[in-house]
Amino acid sequence: MAALTFSITARDAASKARTGVLTTAHGAIQTPAFVPVGTKAGVKGVLPSALRALGAQVVLANTYHLYLQPGAQVVQDAGGLGAFMGWQNEDTTTGPTITDSGGFQVFSLGAGFDRKVVRVTEEEKDTSTEGVSMYDEDVQSQHGQLAIIDEEGVSFTSHLDGTLHRFTPERSVELQHQLGADIFFAFDECTSQTEPYEYQKEAMYRTHRWADRSLKAHRQNIDASRTQAIYGIGQGGQFPDLRRESTRAIAEMGFDGFGLGGSFTKTNGESMLPLALSVLDELPETMPVHGLGVGEPGDLLEAIAAGVDTFDCVAPTRLGRHGTVYTRRGPVHLKKEQYCNDFTPLSIYGFTKSIYSDAAGSASGVEGFTLAYVSHLLRANEMLGQIIASTHNLGFIIGLVDGARSAIEKGTFASYREDFVREYYRS
RNA sequence: GCGUCGGUGGCAGAGUGGUCAAUUGCAGGAGACUGUAAAUCUCCCGGACAUAGUCCUACGUAGGUUCGAACCCUACCCGGCGCA
Numbered sequence: 175m176a177a178l179t180f181s182i183t184a185r186d187a188a189s190k191a192r193t194g195v196l197t198t199a200h201g202a203i204q205t206p207a208f209v210p211v212g213t214k215a216g217v218k219g220v221l222p223s224a225l226r227a228l229g230a231q232v233v234l235a236n237t238y239h240l241y242l243q244p245g246a247q248v249v250q251d252a253g254g255l256g257a258f259m260g261w262q263n264e265d266t267t268t269g270p271t272i273t274d275s276g277g278f279q280v281f282s283l284g285a286g287f288d289r290k291v292v293r294v295t296e297e298e299k300d301t302s303t304e305g306v307s308m309y310d311e312d313v314q315s316q317h318g319q320l321a322i323i324d325e326e327g328v329s330f331t332s333h334l335d336g337t338l339h340r341f342t343p344e345r346s347v348e349l350q351h352q353l354g355a356d357i358f359f360a361f362d363e364c365t366s367q368t369e370p371y372e373y374q375k376e377a378m379y380r381t382h383r384w385a386d387r388s389l390k391a392h393r394q395n396i397d398a399s400r401t402q403a404i405y406g407i408g409q410g411g412q413f414p415d416l417r418r419e420s421t422r423a424i425a426e427m428g429f430d431g432f433g434l435g436g437s438f439t440k441t442n443g444e445s446m447l448p449l450a451l452s453v454l455d456e457l458p459e460t461m462p463v464h465g466l467g468v469g470e471p472g473d474l475l476e477a478i479a480a481g482v483d484t485f486d487c488v489a490p491t492r493l494g495r496h497g498t499v500y501t502r503r504g505p506v507h508l509k510k511e512q513y514c515n516d517f518t519p520l521s522i523y524g525f526t527k528s529i530y531s532d533a534a535g536s537a538s539g540v541e542g543f544t545l546a547y548v549s550h551l552l553r554a555n556e557m558l559g560q561i562i563a564s565t566h567n568l569g570f571i572i573g574l575v576d577g578a579r580s581a582i583e584k585g586t587f588a589s590y591r592e593d594f595v596r597e598y599y600r601s
Numbered sequence: 602g603c604g605u606c607g608g609u610g611g612c613a614g615a616g617u618g619g620u621c622a623a624u625u626g627c628a629g630g631a632g633a634c635u636g637u638a639a640a641u642c643u644c645c646c647g648g649a650c651a652u653a654g655u656c657c658u659a660c661g662u663a664g665g666u667u668c669g670a671a672c673c674c675u676a677c678c679c680g681g682c683g684c685a
Contacts, residue, residue: 213637234636278636333638364636407636439635447635466636473635488637495640496633511630552640560640 178357178403178430180462186587190481193582196462198356199401200256200270201263203231205462205483208474208575209272210568211491214239215249215259218491219564222261227537228530228569229576231270233261234486237349238276242332246352254354272486273355275346277407280328281364281437283321323363325380343387351398359433360388362407367441374411381409382423389427403430405464411436412446421456431462434482438468447473451480471500471574471598475591478578490571494564497552500571502529502597508549508563516545520566530573540565
């Protein structure tokens with residue numbers, strides 16, 4: 175039996191949205207599904223039991239972080255990522271997990287800014303030429319780290335202790351085998367949307383070569399291939415021809431699924447998500463698609479309409495920790511003065527009904543708190559405030575995606591999306 | 602009562618003749634956050650015009666010295682500590 179099967183169970187008439195079942199070695203995932211991010215094998219501020227209660231079916235962790243701490247061996251010795259973090263299905267068997275390859279860190283560790291970094295002395299600065307970037311002083315003072323990319327892989331210094339490390343596609347796959355997630359990603363280079371065409375092209379081809387090497391490394395491990403599935407990641411940045419070429423190239427390699435790569439954060443108000451979605455017709459229809467880092471509510475619905483099946487994003491927990499909660503009427507920053515005395519229940523703010531079910535709300539323990547109370551906790555720096563906000567946000571996003579799934583099944587996806595977007599982005 | 606140290610913006614606490622409307626932290630206000638180096642980051646935070654800039658009032662109170670004082674001198678008020 176294949177490590178992963180995907181069967182489409184319903185299709186939307188007016189869009190490419192579909193529902194399906196992803197069957198992994200640790201259980202089934204009803205799609206579309208939102209995947210909470212627990213980078214270091216822990217979703218920040220939210221217990222697995224609460225995630226489960228909110229309807230989460232699978233969680234995602236990161237290879238780079240777990241490799242540095244506590245080490246992939248520890249996770250393997252624990253019985254794999256799901257067992258290590260106590261992530262369980264309803265029947266208490268270990269649940270499905272995903273790992274990211276560490277490719278995003280190539281971008282976030284500073285490579286996106288300092289691709290061609292060289293250290294230069296004061297005198298050399300004057301004679302340096304274009305194409306050789308200065309070491310970015312802001313990045314240096316903030317992080318003191320850098321990553322350098324070459325054809326074989328990426329060298330980087332640990333953000334924990336400054337030690338030098340190296341990832342190659344083969345190494346990333348090996349580590350992900352040790353981590354043991356049901357689905358993992360090929361090692362890629364995530365680029366910034368601001369990169370020029372030539373660089374995007376160069377990085378894209380390198381990512382394709384790395385994808386090929388990742389896939390080969392995986393197939394060479396027979397045991398792992400039987401239980402773990404690998405997704406290839408398409409890149410191409412903000413350029414239509416590259417994006418299309420990348421999607422096609424990855425599609426032809428024979429991966430178990432496709433990861434929509436890149437950084438979809440808005441740059442100058444522009445997101446390249448629509449473009450990335452527009453070329454998904456290059457994929458076999460039955461190939462499951464994962465939206466990496468797609469989590470903005472409108473983006474989720476847009477991606478679902480384009481046929482994307484799973485998503486992960488740090489936004490719900492990060493925003494929650496930072497004091498912002500999702501509501502049907504848009505995000506609300508609870509630390510604002512105006513919420514100090516607002517005793518509306520958080521879960522139904524501005525509405526008579528929560529986006530997540532009463533059962534999910536009460537089982538996760540997040541229902542019933544007022545804006546004023548959570549606002550106070552956040553202001554007082556009580557961790558419970560962050561816990562409640564993070565849990566609520568995850569419930570909101572999972573509920574939004576679950577709602578889309580039901581709507582697709584019922585044939586009401588178009589109005590579901592329209593209604594939500596109208597309210598959420600009303601201003 | 603005597604001695605001594607100290608009184609600075611909401612709080613804590615720098616500054617000790619001009620470069621001070623006054624470093625910094627906290628608190629407060631606003632904003633950001635999309636495969637988590639993020640319980641983080643950015644901006645504002647005496648007043649008035651409300652950006653820049655300009656002006657005004659400010660470093661316990663009242664005087665004084667000086668071209669110029671949060672900073673030096675005198676008195677007073679208040680607080681900590683020590684001795685009675």
